[in-house]
Every structure is written in C-alpha cells, then in structure tokens.
Amino acid sequence: MSDILPSSLFIQIQDASGNWASDFAENVIIPKIPHLPVELGTILVMLACAGIFVAVVPLLPLVLVLAERKVAARFQNRTGPMRVGPWGTLQTLADGIKLIFKEDFIPPQGDKLLFLLAPYVIFACSFAVFAAIPFGQNILVSDFNIGIFYIMAISSVIVMGVIMAGWSSNSKWSLLGSLRSAAQIVSYEIPLGLSILTVVMLVGSLGMKDIVATQENGFFSWLIFRSPFTFLAFFIFFISSIAEVNRTPFDLPEAESEIVAGFHTEYSGMRFALFFIAEYANMFAVSAIAVTLFLGGYEGILPGYDFLGGFPGFVIKTLGLVFLMMWLRWTLPRLRVDQLMNLCWKYFIPISFFNILGTGVWGLIFKTDDIWSIGISCTIIYVGLISAYALAGRVFSRKPAPQTS
Amino acid sequence: MEITLKTLIFYGFALMTIGSALAVVTVRNIVHAAFALMVTLFGVAGLYVFLQADFLAATQVIVYVGGILVLILFGVMMTSGRLQMRIHIERGQLLLGGGITIALLMLLLTVIANTPRWKNLSDDGTEFAPTTSRIGELILNEHFLLPFEIASVLLLVALIGAALISRKEVRD
Secondary structure, eight states, rough: TTTOOSTTTOOOHHHHOSHHHHHHIIIIIHHHHHTTHHHHHHHHHHHHHHHHHHHHHHHHHHHHHHHHHHHHHHHHOOOOOOOSGGGTTTTTHHHHHHHHOOOOOOOTSOOOHHHHHHHHHHHHHHGGGGOOOOOSSOOOSSSOOHHHHHHHHHTTTTTHHHHHHHOOOOOOHHHHHHHOOOHHHHHHHHHHHHHHHHHHHHHOOOHHHHHHHOOOOOOOGGGHHHHHHHHHHHHHHHHHHHTTTTTTOGGGOOOHHHHGGGGGGGGOOOHHHHHHHHHHHHHHHHHHHHHHHHHHHTTOSTOOOOOHHHHHHHHHHHHHHHHHHHHHHHSSSSOOOHHHHHHIIIIHHHHHHHHHHHHHHHHOSSOOOOOOOOOOHHHHHHHHHHHHHHHHHHHHSSSSOOOOO | OOOEEEEEHHHHHHHHHHHHHHHHHSSSSSSHHHHHHHHHHHHHHHHHHHOOOOHHHHHHHIIIIIIHHHHHHHHHHHHSSSSBBOOOHHHHHHHHHHHHHHHHHHHHHHHHHSSSSOOOOOSOOOOOOOOHHHHHHHHHHHHHHHHHHHHHHHHHHHHHHHHHHHHHHOOO
C-alpha cells in the first residue's frame, strides 16, 4: 500500500542495504548540486527524513486531543468543544497557538538545566519509538532485526525524563508524581516485557516485519488467536501499556485530585505542550505496537485481500485501540497505589510466567501453525471466555452478606 | 585517514561517552552525575552498535538506564529531599579509585590487544548479522551455562534478601 503516501523520503527501499540515504544522495541530489560531497548529501537526506517525520507525527496528537475531548464529552452527555472551527475541529490548533505565546516559567529554586532538558528527553524518546513501527509493507523508517527490543529499550528511557522533570521542579507535587511514575513504569515493564516474550517465542524473531509476516494468512493467523497464551498476553500487554503511558485507571503520576498535575505541574507554555504531545504520541505508539504484535499489523482480515490491511487498515486498528483507551479513561475510576502494585506483582507477573511456560509447551506440541493448532487454540479461547463469563455472572450476582452492625 | 559519515558518527559517540564520563566523576551534584551517567551509557550503547552488537546495545539501555539508573535516582530522591546534595571526595578515596581505575585499564588494554579481529560495522551496512540467536546458543551451551545459572541464583538470593529486610518490621 505504499501508493497511499507519495514515495516520500522516509519510505525505506526494500533492498535492505541499510544505506538508502547515501544512495538517494548519490543518485538524486549530487547530479543537481555537483560540488556537494556525498557524505554531506547523506546527512542532508537523513535530516530531511527526520524533519518530515518530526513534522508529521505531532499532527497525530492534534487529532487525538480533539478526539479525546469529543469522546469525553459524549460519555458525559455534553457536546465538547464546538466554537472554534466547524464542530470545534480547530480547537486544538487554537490551544496550541495559545500555549506558544504563554510565558515560559522556570522555577527559580529549581534546577534550571535539568528543568529545561526534561521535556526534550521525553519528546525525543517518544518519537524514537516510531522509528521501528511498520506502518505498512514499505512504510517504516528502519527494519531493525531487534525491532521490538529496541522499542522496549527506548521507551524505558522515558522514565528518566519524568524523574528529571519531577526532581528539577523543586515542588513536592512534581517529586511525588515522578516517584509514583517511576515506580509504576518500572513495575509494569516486567509484565509488558514478558507478554512480548510470548509473541517472540512463537515467531522466533525480534524484528517487527518478521512478526507481521507470520500473521499474513488472515484473521485467524493473527498472533492473538494463535495460542490461548498469546490471547491472555494481549490483554496483559494492553493493560500494562495503559499503565506505562500513565492513563486512567493508572494515572496516579498525574492524579489531579491528589498531586495537582504530577511531574509536569511546574511547566507552562511550549514545554508543557511538549509533554502533552509526547503523551498522545505515546498512546498512539503503544496501540500501534499492540496491533503489530497481536492484531496482524498491516495485514488484513482475509488472506490475499487488502481489506482492513495495509497502511489504512493499520491506522484503523490502531485508532480502535486508542479509542478503547479513551473509553477506559472516561469509564473507570483511578486505582489506589496498593491496588496498582497488587495488580502488577500478584496477578500480572504470575500470569505472565504461566504464559511463557505455556507458550513453550505449545511450541513443542505444535511445531508449525496449521489448521489444527489454530482450531484447538480458538476452541480453548472460546471455552475459556464462556466459562469466565459464567463465573463472573455467578460471582457478581451473589447477594452481599447481611451487615452486622 | 578518510573521513566518512561512519567515522564522524563514531567520534561523536566516543566524544559523548568520554565527555559525559568526565562529568560523572567531576560534577559535585549527585543527581547531575546520575544524568551524565545516562548520557555515558547511551554513548557506550552507540559504540556497541559500531561493533555489530545491536542486542547488547539495547540490553545496555534497558538494564542500565531503564533499571539501575532509575533505582539510583529513586534512592537519592527518597533519602534527600534537598536540591543540594554534594559529594565529598577525600584523598584516600582518590588514591583507591585511581588504583582500581589503572588496574581496570590494564585489564581492558590486555583484552583489546589480544583480540585478533574486531567485528566492525561495514561501510555499506550489509554485513549486519543478527546476534540474538548466537547469544542464545552461547548462553545455553556448556561454555556459559554455569555462569548464567550462577548469576540467576545470585539474583534470586538478592531478591529474597531484599524481601526479608523490608519485611522485618512487620514480623516483630
């Protein structure tokens, strides 16, 4: 589906030589500007690609922020922003312009250097993640052979930026928020990594394109249905990634009723906007990773057809998960700190270990994915869901014990 | 020597590593030192990529930046709420540290001199073989299985020890 975007610079050519930038410089730029050294041309091409990337991806938050406000309004029976532009569509743009013109306040008692650096650390790490996400067959920046591992490594650096911001603000709200955030992210990285591991065990590769390539045979070859353990792993992955991006019901680091705004309390103007953009970019990124790992990536529902596949299909699936995140945010109340840690350490991590054990056994029994393994897997998932539903019905319909006062 | 893009990037990473490492040992503010260490670890990860060790580079970032450095900062924040926490250096520490550094330098130079062939990143980037499967095979065969298992038992002991220490008050 590379025809969707014009043959932009950041679409990697498939020959995997890894040096398409210098090829481009040699073949296209050098003939036009004869005295330019090839190396300089290569650097220019690379910078241009990065520029396109950094210019396009912030448009996402522009849309997502409006979507979030509209979704929230819908859930609360309001209309949301309606005044700026038709149906309020230019509201985020207006807010962005407002933020640019605001005073850039730096707390005088804080640590100025780290305070100024922190938004850039978070911003850069959030955007570096996009380098390894395959948006389509030929639409990705680079096909690392350790793709998913690279994503985990880069996103684990975000927490450093959060700590930087919280500490340098010299405010107790910021410090509390960043401490909570660090504890939460470090804890939830474990179930996240373990559930990624189940996928990697089945596929046998860390490369994002390899992972997508095994899901090319339609709906039932998506990794979520390939074994009952990956089915479980998908939910653990998704819930943990909500915790990783600090969204309700796991938004303790920025709980507005307890600690004002958490680690970015003291930030204003464009620096605050950088945090905001990074948050929404992160949200999109984790959804895109979930789609790539479990929901077929850019492969469609039917084998051989592009229905819900390719670049548009990938974006539709990702936006679906983003909507799910918004849905959860405006439906569920916030967890307490102890509930948060209980969920992670007492439920997710043991289940994840069980998943890994099960995936190993599954891989030994079914050497290749055929109709049998997928059939058995879907049957187990179906029976499991039905019995979980029945069990939940029995538990929730139980009458509360009479209170003795 | 011909200056290529690769060498430029390499020297960029080398400069980044050494410069920030100097900052780590000279800066008096412990939090600044920790963040300088983050830059150092990133630089070292970049150098690993130049040695065709991409998996090692990502592991370096995950374990040291995402894990250990976060825990160091966590400890600093939990213990001192103040901005100014200065590191005091005494002469005895300087001598001891210098001795250890020289010993380490000798060890590393010996290893560097005795390594017959360094796997470098080739100029066109074609010979970038995946290292993950080779690392997996090496860890699980007879050469490195025992150290690997010893390390895992050690970590388990540390985990149980930490749980025991932190739970002391509850039992009494």
